[in-house]
Amino acid sequence: MSSAISMGDSHSEDHHHLGFIRTYIFSTDHKMIAKQFLVTSLLFLAIGGILAAMIRWQLGFPGQPLPFNLGAILPNTMAPGGIILPEFYNSLVTMHATFMVFFALMPLMAGVFGNLLIPLQIGADDMAFPRLNMLSFWITPVAGAVMLASFFVEGGAAGAGWTSYAPLSTSGEWTGVYMGQILWLVSLIILGFSSITGALNYVTTVIAMRAPGMTWFRIPLATWSLFITAWLLLLAIPILTGGLILLLFDQTIGTAFFRPEGSGEPLMWQHIFWFFGHPEVYILILPAMGFVSEVIANRSRKPVFGYHSMVVALVAIAFLGWIVWGHHMFQSGMNPFLGMSFMATTVVIAVPSAIKTFNWLGTLWKGDIHFDTPLLHAVSFVALFVVGGLSGIFLASAPVDIYLHDTYFIVAHLHYVLVGGSLFGIFAGITFWYPKIFGRMMNETLGKIHWTVSFITYNLAFFPMHNLGVQGMMRRIYDPNQYEFLQSLQSTNTFISKSVFVFAGIQIIFAINFLWSMKKGKKSGDNPWDSNGLEWTCPSPPPHGNFAEVPIVYRGPYEYSHPDREQDFWPQDEAPVDDLDGPEYTDPNESTESNDE
Amino acid sequence: MNLSWLMPESVSTFGPALDNLYYVILWITGIVFVVTEVVLVYFIIKYRHKEGRKATYIEGSSKAEWIWTSATAVIVMALAIYSKGIWDTIRHPDMFPENAYELNVTAKQYEWNAAYAGSDGQLGTSDDIVSRNQVHVPVDQPVIVNLQSEDVIHSFFLPQLRVKHDAVPGRVWPIWFEATQTGEFPLACAELCGLGHYRMGGTLIVHSKEDFDIWLSEMQIEAEDDE
Numbered sequence: 164m165s166s167a168i169s170m171g172d173s174h175s176e177d178h179h180h181l182g183f184i185r186t187y188i189f190s191t192d193h194k195m196i197a198k199q200f201l202v203t204s205l206l207f208l209a210i211g212g213i214l215a216a217m218i219r220w221q222l223g224f225p226g227q228p229l230p231f232n233l234g235a236i237l238p239n240t241m242a243p244g245g246i247i248l249p250e251f252y253n254s255l256v257t258m259h260a261t262f263m264v265f266f267a268l269m270p271l272m273a274g275v276f277g278n279l280l281i282p283l284q285i286g287a288d289d290m291a292f293p294r295l296n297m298l299s300f301w302i303t304p305v306a307g308a309v310m311l312a313s314f315f316v317e318g319g320a321a322g323a324g325w326t327s328y329a330p331l332s333t334s335g336e337w338t339g340v341y342m343g344q345i346l347w348l349v350s351l352i353i354l355g356f357s358s359i360t361g362a363l364n365y366v367t368t369v370i371a372m373r374a375p376g377m378t379w380f381r382i383p384l385a386t387w388s389l390f391i392t393a394w395l396l397l398l399a400i401p402i403l404t405g406g407l408i409l410l411l412f413d414q415t416i417g418t419a420f421f422r423p424e425g426s427g428e429p430l431m432w433q434h435i436f437w438f439f440g441h442p443e444v445y446i447l448i449l450p451a452m453g454f455v456s457e458v459i460a461n462r463s464r465k466p467v468f469g470y471h472s473m474v475v476a477l478v479a480i481a482f483l484g485w486i487v488w489g490h491h492m493f494q495s496g497m498n499p500f501l502g503m504s505f506m507a508t509t510v511v512i513a514v515p516s517a518i519k520t521f522n523w524l525g526t527l528w529k530g531d532i533h534f535d536t537p538l539l540h541a542v543s544f545v546a547l548f549v550v551g552g553l554s555g556i557f558l559a560s561a562p563v564d565i566y567l568h569d570t571y572f573i574v575a576h577l578h579y580v581l582v583g584g585s586l587f588g589i590f591a592g593i594t595f596w597y598p599k600i601f602g603r604m605m606n607e608t609l610g611k612i613h614w615t616v617s618f619i620t621y622n623l624a625f626f627p628m629h630n631l632g633v634q635g636m637m638r639r640i641y642d643p644n645q646y647e648f649l650q651s652l653q654s655t656n657t658f659i660s661k662s663v664f665v666f667a668g669i670q671i672i673f674a675i676n677f678l679w680s681m682k683k684g685k686k687s688g689d690n691p692w693d694s695n696g697l698e699w700t701c702p703s704p705p706p707h708g709n710f711a712e713v714p715i716v717y718r719g720p721y722e723y724s725h726p727d728r729e730q731d732f733w734p735q736d737e738a739p740v741d742d743l744d745g746p747e748y749t750d751p752n753e754s755t756e757s758n759d760e
Numbered sequence: 761m762n763l764s765w766l767m768p769e770s771v772s773t774f775g776p777a778l779d780n781l782y783y784v785i786l787w788i789t790g791i792v793f794v795v796t797e798v799v800l801v802y803f804i805i806k807y808r809h810k811e812g813r814k815a816t817y818i819e820g821s822s823k824a825e826w827i828w829t830s831a832t833a834v835i836v837m838a839l840a841i842y843s844k845g846i847w848d849t850i851r852h853p854d855m856f857p858e859n860a861y862e863l864n865v866t867a868k869q870y871e872w873n874a875a876y877a878g879s880d881g882q883l884g885t886s887d888d889i890v891s892r893n894q895v896h897v898p899v900d901q902p903v904i905v906n907l908q909s910e911d912v913i914h915s916f917f918l919p920q921l922r923v924k925h926d927a928v929p930g931r932v933w934p935i936w937f938e939a940t941q942t943g944e945f946p947l948a949c950a951e952l953c954g955l956g957h958y959r960m961g962g963t964l965i966v967h968s969k970e971d972f973d974i975w976l977s978e979m980q981i982e983a984e985d986d987e
């Protein structure tokens with residue numbers, strides 16, 4: 164495949180005549196698809212947040228009716244008199260995680276930024292397969308509708324946890340949830356096709372459609388991380404889908420893949436789930452690492468410290484991520500020797516994570532740091548990812564994990580990486596690229612208020628969860644006060660819940676800023692951050708086909724504050740003045756081997 | 761509010777070793793945490809934008825990369841080796857104690873049933889003694905628990921003994937521990953197992969050796985009376 168295939172001019176001829184439907188609804192334009200993903204996944208994020216608030220209500224104020232007469236809206240099968248039932252609590256825990264992981268974070272990472280950034284950063288006019296891309300988006304509302312519908316069927320929504328361990332998940336006999344669990348499975352099977360088609364597009368686009376001169380080691384780290392993520396999606400999602408289908412068979416037609424009756428093996432489900440699941444957690448954070456690298460370099464006006472190490476660390480994580488899944492199963496019943504091999508691989512994967520952290524610090528060092536909202540979110544990502552990485556070390560140690568497994572320590576760990584990490588990374592990404600998407604800047608004052616309150620209340624909410632875990636409080640329990648030894652933790656739980664409510668509430672400021680700036684924000688111009696990437700050379704928002712002419716790339720993306728230059732940035736496509744021999748570039752198709760340098 | 765990082769008191773033989781490992785990790789990660797966060801905050805304050813400042817053009821340093829990569833690798837490998845010793849003590853099949861008292865614990869929604877050998881001295885026979893949501897063990901003697909489940913996966917969690925292991929249906933999984941104190945200690949289910957998961961608690965009752973024998977013979981008499 165050559166980069167010429169879609170660099171032609173077939174696009175520019177017809178795009179003016181597209182009607183409303185082709186432009187806004189069934190669009191094949193990668194930027195419009197990114198916007199569609201942005202809107203739907205932020206809605207799902209809000210739904211996940213509401214579910215979380217209900218979980219925290221129960222834990223903060225166990226047995227008390229929901230405030231604001233919310234009980235009146237909820238049916239008696241969920242919260243009679245406003246008091247959450249244990250079975251509804253299990254559905255809340257399950258659906259909160261499901262919406263956040265599969266319908267909010269994944270599409271925010273891959274769907275939004277994969278679509279927006281990949282073609283723009285590599286200088287392509289669109290994705291390799293625009294129609295497949297449209298399909299990839301339109302699958303998500305269908306899957307989301309099925310998932311939401313499961314709240315309204317008899318028995319309620321799935322309640323076996325987002326991990327859906329068998330045999331609990333194999334039959335309504337154990338949970339009282341029949342249809343809800345089936346819809347959960349069907350929805351995720353459908354959704355998988357969105358990830359797979361999307362990933363296929365991202366991989367192909369990066370390999371085949373880079374502008375002349377865009378060698379592997381001139382690709383911005385956001386695109387690098389999205390490219391690696393796409394590989395993980397492409398390889399991991401089919402594994403999940405296979406597992407889900409087998410589980411669906413167990414549910415519906417009486418097979419016994421994971422049920423002990425008839426020689427099924429419950430632990431097999433865990434192996435399949437985590438063989439997908441660990442690569443999945445990296446799917447949820449690698450893109451954010453990419454955004455953060457871009458934002459920190461740009462706002463510090465410095466090259467990314469150790470660009471090559473950053474790429475190598477990404478690739479290392481992508482490989483090692485496949486051989487650590489057993490650390491989720493240390494206490495599930497596995498051969499103790501096997502446990503040790505998983506412990507060894509798990510501590511090794513901590514190394515590339517550390518490398519990335521130190522390189523971010525190195526990037527800030529001796530910089531000229533501009534405290535705009537994107538930078539605040541990006542630095543928060545680093546600060547909070549450190550906590551999540553370090554708590555991971557406790558869990559990697561199999562004997563310590565005996566005690567901490569399935570306690571709130573896990574909940575603390577995963578929220579430090581997925582909210583402190585991924586979500587703050589997404590905020591960094593949205594606030595940084597917003598002007599490119601909508602042509603206007605977000606409001607700085609609102610942005611800073613949102614960041615300040617979010618950062619503080621986030622930590623107040625999630626840091627004490629480590630302590631709950633150390634005190635032995637199990638995760639996914641409806642009412643800790645059932646246990647005498649957990650009763651003294653109630654005040655901590657109440658405090659956490661209050662912090663969560665403020666954290667959730669302040670997101671309204673973000674929503675207001677997001678919507679208001681679209682119409683009223685200051686016009687941004689093409690390149691508001693004085694950035695080097697190709698995406699900043701086209702108009703904001705970029706027109707159909709993106710670039711007026713195919714850009715030629717002369718250098719890497721992080722040439723900030725170069726000593727030979729007056730200006731503190733150096734766009735990737737700016738022709739060198741003394742270049743008498745014409746543009747120096749490598750054919751992208753010949754340089755494919757260089758990524759194993 | 762309880763914001764303690766200290767582990768609750770441990771009452772099993774391997775508890776102190778496991779706790780030590782935890783504290784070593786707590787110290788190491790605590791120091792790394794403080795140092796990285798302080799450096800981060802220091803950098804963003806020291807290098808904040810000021811009129812006329814220009815960033816220094818630095819692309820990286822392979823020396824720095826080598827130092828922090830190998831330092832991290834050495835520390836985590838050392839922790840892994842340290843952990844292995846304790847893991848082996850607790851889980852290695854060859855390290856299971858010889859003179860252990862053996863009992864079965866069978867989980868089901870939402871209760872724990874402990875079974876002890878009856879007068880025939882054999883587990884798994886019809887004269888087994890069963891106690892519901894109470895696990896009775898002797899102090900200062902290793903105990904092997906054969907974990908099983910009748911329905912879904914549950915997790916046998918004795919926080920103060922630093923014991924946690926899943927009970928998986930279709931399997932019998934032996935674990936061992938040795939209590940060092942008499943008394944009553946919480947038993948909890950740590951794996952989501954259905955709507956009653958949150959109340960699937962019980963008690964571990966550690967008797968002195970004499971009391972344990974007395975309890976067992978009383979139970980045997982009771983069982984015989986029932987027949």
Ligand code: HEM
Nearest residue numbers: 444448490491513516552555556558559564568569577580
């Ligand atoms: C320094 C690297 C990391 C290490 C050593 C590590 C280690 C672990 C271990 C051992 C567990 C299993 C704990 C248990 O269930 O007992 C775990 C759970 C988890 N980790 Fe990490 N982790 C690391 C980084 C990450 C990152 C970057 C993410 C995601 C972005 C992540 C997300 C999760 C999640 C979601 C779980 C909980 C899954 C569940 O049971 O629901 N971790 N981690």
Ligand SMILES: [Cu+2]
Nearest residue numbers: 441444488491
């Ligand atoms: Cu993992």
Ligand SMILES: [Cu+2]
Nearest residue numbers: 949951953957
């Ligand atoms: Cu349970």
